[in-house]
Amino acid sequence: MKKLKISNIIVHLLLLAGVVIVAFPFVWMILSSVKSLPDFFRFSFWPEKLDFSAYKFIFEETEFFRWYWNSIVVAVIVTITNLIFCSLIGYTLAKFQFSGRKVIFLLILSTMMIPTEMLVIPWFVMSSDYGWVDTYWGILFPGIMEAFGVFLMRQFMSGIPDDLLDAARIDGMGEFKIWWRIAMPQVKPALSALGILTFLGNWNAYLWPVIVTSTSDMRTLPVGISLYGTSDSTGIMWNTIMGMSTLAVVPMIIVFLFFQRKIVEGISLTGVKG
Template identity: 75%
Template sequence: MLTKRVKISNIFVHLFLWIGIVFVAFPFLWMILSSFKSLPDFYQFGLLPEKLDISSYKYIFAETEYVRWYANSFLIAVTVTITNLLFCGLIGYTFAKFDFKGKRIWFVVILSTMMIPTEMLVIPWYVISSELNWIDSYWGIMFPGIIEAFGVFLMRQFFSGVPNDTLDAARIDGMGEFRIWWKIAMPQVKAALSALGILTFLGNWNAYLWPVIVTTTSDMRTLPVGISLYGTSDAGGIQWNTIMGMSTLAVVPMIIVFLIFQTRIVEGISLTGGK
């Protein structure tokens, strides 16, 4: 009797999950299929295109600055990810393995910044960018994300689990502190580095609010900003099939990152909760 109840409950659980998958996947599937429709076909009722049409993709590469926006997003996401891994790794290691005056206070100050909404930070960010002539520049887009409080917290938690005896043995062998951090400590927190790198890359790839504020020319736009402004600036009418094509191409790097590092994502997040 108990076995039957378990089987019935499993059926309902799987049914519920499949319904959830349909609701989540349908808009994504509709976006991809719509990108292969002509504009008249787009307004016709039906999920599948009457005829495969790649005119939207031809228009994207021939008539828009999409490649430039793509390159901007990729450069910014990769750069910010690398700097986050390096700086958050260094700061997290320092908080985990060294004692200094005000250590607890500074760590609390860093964590407290996580409670401040981004919308409240854009004004001081803009003032800083304006004073330093960073408006409409790569550095102006990137500097708010160079070091993030979450990354410092995550790396500090993982470095706390690295045995001190291992680090002391390296010091006895004559290794410097920086080399100990790079050669001994960093390889032992690969799961945290992978999780932080993936989350940082995806977050900066999809960033919209700050890039749309700090950029003023089309050449400096990132993908979310370029797609959004393109969809609202077409005086001849919105070409929805083209926007669907842009959006489809925009998710390709995220899918690649997920397929390659999906086990690292789950491992890193689960270990973060355990820590």
């Protein structure tokens, strides 16, 4: 019993140390956002005096809210399209027998092995040819449907009993209605995991948006924040960067607070379901 208590204390101490390590950069970012620039370079953890000049600059001198809106539009649309298209394709590959089904699935999976850095050149050439540069569609189209989502949904759709779907067909339901009314409710955990991971991934996306956008009106939040990470005559505005970053994590905090159980479940599901 005594050994058990000691082991529990050790586990809790390790967890506490992990929380401190993970939370420290986040707390430091928030505190740094309410420092003046000279105070920031004192490298002290606590601000000498609360200074909200960074937030005043953000709200009055930048297009922060426009960038915020762009990120919301991109993240929400890409999340919705992934849930629809990936589940449709996953259902088709899992529940329909046709020649080349396995080859198509393997080809989709093979795209996961191609680094994004290798894809941005053909993406940009295509965007330039079709006039998609500096448009919402130009930012959106690479993420409209992702191989990981197809893989995840196909694995879960495979677990739906065929007898359930056959019963719906006997009752006269069409395939699209079966997918929507029967299959989709059966894979809600996978849909939740895919939606959360897709939203967070696109909210933080930087590489492709910074390449395909050329005007301030179309920049997403990560791209807009990065503008203040380059030195000029006034130096790098670190407190402004910290203020923008603090405001940028608000949607992620909201998503986590409301869906934390689904996030943990989704992470475990992506590695367990086979």
